[in-house]
Amino acid sequence: MTGARILRDIMRSGKLWKWHLLLLVWVLLQQYPTGSLASEGADGQTERPQAFPLIVQSCFPCHGPQGQSRSPAIPSLAGLPRDYLLKVLRSFSHGGRFGTVMGRLVQGYDEGDFIVMADYFSQQSFTIPRQTTDWRLVDRGRVLHRRYCRDCHGDPETPSEAGVPHLHGGWMDYLRWTLWDYLVGVNQGDDEMADQLSLLMRRHGTKGVEALLHYYANGEP
Template sequence: MLMKISRFKWALSAAALAMSASAFAAPPTPAMLANACGGCHGTNGASAGPSMPSLAGHSKESIVTAMKKFKSGERPATVMGRLAKGYSDADFAAMGDYFSKQKFHITSQALDAAKVARGKSLEEESCSRCHMESGKEGKDDSPIMASQWLPYLQIQMDQYLSGHRKMPEKMAEKVKPLSKQDLDALLQFYASVK
């Protein structure tokens, strides 16, 4: 009987210690939260994979907005929807703040020079009010388009055009009149910006 009580006290003490240790653990830092993104989005948000966007240099607002849309299911996703559900709005803000302070990442990819030139004129006519400085800056929560991987940009545009992802009204007004060739040229331009 005495041995049973001792085991119980030992187990109770161990549980109390474990709970008190976790209660005093420091909350994750913004860098720790952002490091969780590195497997897909690259170290410090500099993507090396053509289907993943770079996050480095994005505005805090664009990161927070995207994460909230992934979490709510408003923005379609495979993995991101599930991942976003594990984070709070404060975590999103910390991640956004961290990535906004990282150096803008420039990709190196083969592109069609003629399409890039055509895309530049289309961008100036249609997109520069929200995707400013040739896509290097986004107005409010608009993402950085410049130097993103072309396959990633194509995937996102396909989601918009198919209705799988809701296109903002201002964007729809500008995109709908464009041909498939125009859109390809526009995306080639954005991918080319350094």
């Protein structure tokens, strides 16, 4: 039975249980070559793959090995603040955040699992993926970021507030969908974020949002 078949059967069922998810993970992880979870030693020889907590491996098929996503539609988890990861997982669990499958998948985990995941992914290194951007939008987005977003989210030269993620290097497609979810109220952010997004939209419209996205995708200060 393929991983896609198992996922489809789980999504059709009335409930999701942790063991169903772990079975899905086991099947999907077989699709990754061993080298994707291995590292190269100083002598050029491939070392044995690092052992990961099983509950953390359940995130790898979608969010990538060690939380480094390879899909523009799925965010990387590596390096995100621990408190932010916990907040997002709890929001999915309670219906305060929208996701195509996460709202249902997260029901198979408990608070202890959330803590293990947040601890693990917050300690992983994040590598900025290469994306195609328009330099004119990048320049405009840099100005808008400094005006509306940097005080909380920081940038490569400025630390973010505690528990607030950096946005630089995020996948453009994912950030676009997520920002619109916040703008229309599907996702629930704090009051300050809602105020800043609303102000940005009133003054600069959709072109301003797109400029921000190109700036973040560029990944540079």
